[in-house]
Amino acid sequence: MVSKTLAVINKMGFHMRPASLFVGAMAKYPDTDIRILHNGREIDGKSIMNLMAACIKYGAEIEIRCSGNQEQAMLAEAVSLVENKLGDSD
Amino acid sequence: MRIIDLLSQNAVCLGASASGREEALDRLIALQGKAGNLSDAARYRADLLAREELGSTAIGNGIAVPHAKSGAVLRPGLAAMTVPGGIDFGAPDKAPSDLFFMIAAPEGAGDSHLEILSRLMVMLMDEPFCERLRRARSPKEFLTLIDAQEREKYPEQAPEKAKGSDGRLVLAVTACPTGIAHTYMAAEALEKKGRELGVTVRAETQGSGGAKNVLTRDEIAACAGVIIAADKEVALDRFDGKPLLKVPVSAGINQPEELIQKILAGQAPVYRRTGGFPQQDGVHESAGRAVYKQLMNGVSHMLPFVIGGGILIALAFLFDAGALNEENLSNFGTITPLAAFLKNIGGAAFGFMLPILAGYIAMAVADRPGLAAGFVGGALAVSGATFSHPAGTDVSAGFLGALIAGFAAGYFVLGLRRFCDRVLPAALEGIKPVLIYPLVGILVIGVVMCAVNPFVGMLNAAIFDALGAMGTASRVLLGCVLAGMMAVDMGGPFNKAAYVFGTATLTAAAGPSEVMAAVMIGGMVPPLAIALAASFFPDRFTPEERKSGPVNYVMGLCFITEGAIPFAASDPLRVLPACIAGSAVAGGISMAMGCALPAPHGGIFVLPVMTGVLWYLIALAAGSVIGMMLLALLKNKRPAGTTPARGE
Numbered sequence: 001m002v003s004k005t006l007a008v009i010n011k012m013g014f015h016m017r018p019a020s021l022f023v024g025a026m027a028k029y030p031d032t033d034i035r036i037l038h039n040g041r042e043i044d045g046k047s048i049m050n051l052m053a054a055c056i057k058y059g060a061e062i063e064i065r066c067s068g069n070q071e072q073a074m075l076a077e078a079v080s081l082v083e084n085k086l087g088d089s090d
Numbered sequence: 091m092r093i094i095d096l097l098s099q100n101a102v103c104l105g106a107s108a109s110g111r112e113e114a115l116d117r118l119i120a121l122q123g124k125a126g127n128l129s130d131a132a133r134y135r136a137d138l139l140a141r142e143e144l145g146s147t148a149i150g151n152g153i154a155v156p157h158a159k160s161g162a163v164l165r166p167g168l169a170a171m172t173v174p175g176g177i178d179f180g181a182p183d184k185a186p187s188d189l190f191f192m193i194a195a196p197e198g199a200g201d202s203h204l205e206i207l208s209r210l211m212v213m214l215m216d217e218p219f220c221e222r223l224r225r226a227r228s229p230k231e232f233l234t235l236i237d238a239q240e241r242e243k244y245p246e247q248a249p250e251k252a253k254g255s256d257g258r259l260v261l262a263v264t265a266c267p268t269g270i271a272h273t274y275m276a277a278e279a280l281e282k283k284g285r286e287l288g289v290t291v292r293a294e295t296q297g298s299g300g301a302k303n304v305l306t307r308d309e310i311a312a313c314a315g316v317i318i319a320a321d322k323e324v325a326l327d328r329f330d331g332k333p334l335l336k337v338p339v340s341a342g343i344n345q346p347e348e349l350i351q352k353i354l355a356g357q358a359p360v361y362r363r364t365g366g367f368p369q370q371d372g373v374h375e376s377a378g379r380a381v382y383k384q385l386m387n388g389v390s391h392m393l394p395f396v397i398g399g400g401i402l403i404a405l406a407f408l409f410d411a412g413a414l415n416e417e418n419l420s421n422f423g424t425i426t427p428l429a430a431f432l433k434n435i436g437g438a439a440f441g442f443m444l445p446i447l448a449g450y451i452a453m454a455v456a457d458r459p460g461l462a463a464g465f466v467g468g469a470l471a472v473s474g475a476t477f478s479h480p481a482g483t484d485v486s487a488g489f490l491g492a493l494i495a496g497f498a499a500g501y502f503v504l505g506l507r508r509f510c511d512r513v514l515p516a517a518l519e520g521i522k523p524v525l526i527y528p529l530v531g532i533l534v535i536g537v538v539m540c541a542v543n544p545f546v547g548m549l550n551a552a553i554f555d556a557l558g559a560m561g562t563a564s565r566v567l568l569g570c571v572l573a574g575m576m577a578v579d580m581g582g583p584f585n586k587a588a589y590v591f592g593t594a595t596l597t598a599a600a601g602p603s604e605v606m607a608a609v610m611i612g613g614m615v616p617p618l619a620i621a622l623a624a625s626f627f628p629d630r631f632t633p634e635e636r637k638s639g640p641v642n643y644v645m646g647l648c649f650i651t652e653g654a655i656p657f658a659a660s661d662p663l664r665v666l667p668a669c670i671a672g673s674a675v676a677g678g679i680s681m682a683m684g685c686a687l688p689a690p691h692g693g694i695f696v697l698p699v700m701t702g703v704l705w706y707l708i709a710l711a712a713g714s715v716i717g718m719m720l721l722a723l724l725k726n727k728r729p730a731g732t733t734p735a736r737g738e
Contacts, residue, residue, distance in 0.1 A: 012203075013201070015207060016147060016207060017144060017145055020182070023182070026102065048149045048150065049151075052211040053211035053212040055203060055208030056712055058201075
């Protein structure tokens with residue numbers, strides 16, 4: 001298992017478009033599990049509904065945990081997505 | 091922000107059909123428009139489509155949440171739709187989408203948009219819940235499901251029943267004479283200020299579209315006080331014992347904070363109801379009890395017309411009694427100028443009787459919008475208008491026709507209100523009470539009554555023919571039938587047929603007629619039987635009925651059958667059989683003993699010109715007593731303390 005803690009820096013947080021983008025990217029790693037820890041809750045990073053339900057706002061601190069065959073690559077892509085504002089312009 | 095507060099019943103469409111993505115979006119946009127969330131539907135549509143271009147808003151499991159932040163959105167809101175079978179919406183799981191929630195968010199909505207989305211997802215992640223939503227049979231059921239789910243998932247934010255956010259609850263009733271704008275502005279101002287102050291304010295609006303958000307008994311019991319912001323009369327009985335402020339509707343709009351603070355500070359005087367019947371809870375009543383209350387609303391409003399008019403007509407006969415002679419018998423009641431005056435005034439009051447009955451029944455059913463259609467329906471029942479004779483025929487549908495008119499008008503307008511609430515955009519709220527309800531309501535009740543009345547006319551003609559054929563059969567039986575018919579509908583087709591038959595024999599005989607005597611006694615018995623029953627068996631009647639009982643002695647003796655109508659209308663299945671039986675007995679005795687009458691009306695005032703007066707009085711007494719006994723037998727005793735409240 002690998003993990004990284006980082007802040008959500010796009011102003012809108014995990015709204016629907018970022019969530020779809022994120023989940024779409026994570027679907028490329030079928031054998032690897034991804035969990036996001038936010039506000040004391042563990043969220044399945046491959047479920048749009050779970051991600052949106054978590055209501056992750058701008059500035060929120062999240063921990064991304066990946067475990068499985070491709071955990072390194074998956075974590076790297078997930079972190080890069082969040083750091084690049086999840087496709088939002090601000 | 092709660093989902094249930096963002097989604098209104100008219101923004102829910104179940105079982106919609108849509109051929110593709112754009113049609114589904116258009117339907118949802120129309121729902122948003124109807125809920126009054128948009129300032130510019132076309133612009134909102136463009137923003138939505140632009141958002142869909144960035145990626146589908148379908149999220150799998152058959153759910154799609156199209157949304158856009160847009161400058162064309164007036165206030166945040168939701169629209170929901172189910173599309174059985176589903177459509178291709180580009181879902182990540184490739185499955186068709188059949189459950190849609192569309193979010194309208196104003197520009198710069200910030201985190202609230204995210205919160206709405208999050209809440210919706212928390213609720214929709216529960217698949218059995220989504221199944222229940224798909225199977226909901228009405229928008230109301232749909233909203234009930236959502237409310238229950240939201241309370242379960244967010245218990246800490248669920249509004250506790252009948253309690254404010256900090257335990258304090260202030261109630262308000264707003265009303266203005268036109269009931270279009272100020273009523274709602276005051277309600278909104280009060281509720282909004284309440285939110286700012288951290289107090290739950292619930293406002294009932296008594297607009298021209300009828301009362302909405304009606305306050306419940308629990309809320310009234312729990313509230314800190316009541317603000318009545320109204321420029322018209324508001325019934326206050328239900329607020330007995332509560333701190334209450336009465337202010338003009340403008341105060342509700344301009345000084346909501348002052349009013350709420352006054353209630354919270356305990357500065358409002360406690361309202362005490364004066365007199366009247368104890369108010370009963372209207373929430374859990376049975377259908378039968380609801381119909382009874384609607385009926386009684388009509389009857390209690392009609393009663394003053396019957397009593398006032400009836401007594402004036404009785405006086406007319408009294409003043410004319412001295413001037414009565416062989417020549418002017420058929421004009422009895424209008425011979426002297428004073429009598430003619432009184433009889434016409436009384437007649438004018440009687441003319442209102444049935445429209446009032448129908449109008450107020452309809453009003454009890456459909457609230458204010460029902461009134462006009464009910465009145466007109468009642469008037470058409472009286473005139474007997476048909477499609478071929480829209481100006482009216484000489485066969486009135488009587489009080490039974492007026493009952494039909496009242497309920498038909500009421501339930502039609504009620505349906506119309508619900509239909510309009512669902513179909514018309516909120517922007518048209520103002521023209522519903524001033525244009526749609528009156529126009530459509532009156533037109534439809536006109537069609538209904540013109541369709542019903544011909545049957546009444548045919549019934550009348552058939553009865554009249556049957557009476558003619560009976561003329562040669564048993565005289566006693568004829569007397570029974572004629573007198574009984576007088577009591578069947580007290581002014582409708584049966585009564586009319588019997589009465590016309592009686593006056594026809596009068597003309598044919600050119601002198602005293604036994605048939606006319608039987609007819610008149612049939613019309614005298616019902617009020618007398620009721621008056622006797624109200625005197626000797628008061629526990630069978632409501633307090634109001636008991637008080638108006640004695641007037642029926644006068645009406646009965648004067649052959650004013652209408653006096654019995656309020657009693658018959660309020661309990662037709664028991665009162666009518668009793669009256670019919672009593673009348674029939676009296677008619678039979680009168681006929682058997684050969685009593686004969688030379689005048690078409692007059693009651694006891696024409697006794698001096700009658701043949702067989704003694705037997706006639708015996709017949710009258712016998713019929714009235716039998717009617718009374720049957721009334722006592724058929725009508726249930728009313729246990730003390732369960733007096734039903736009147737409609738108003």
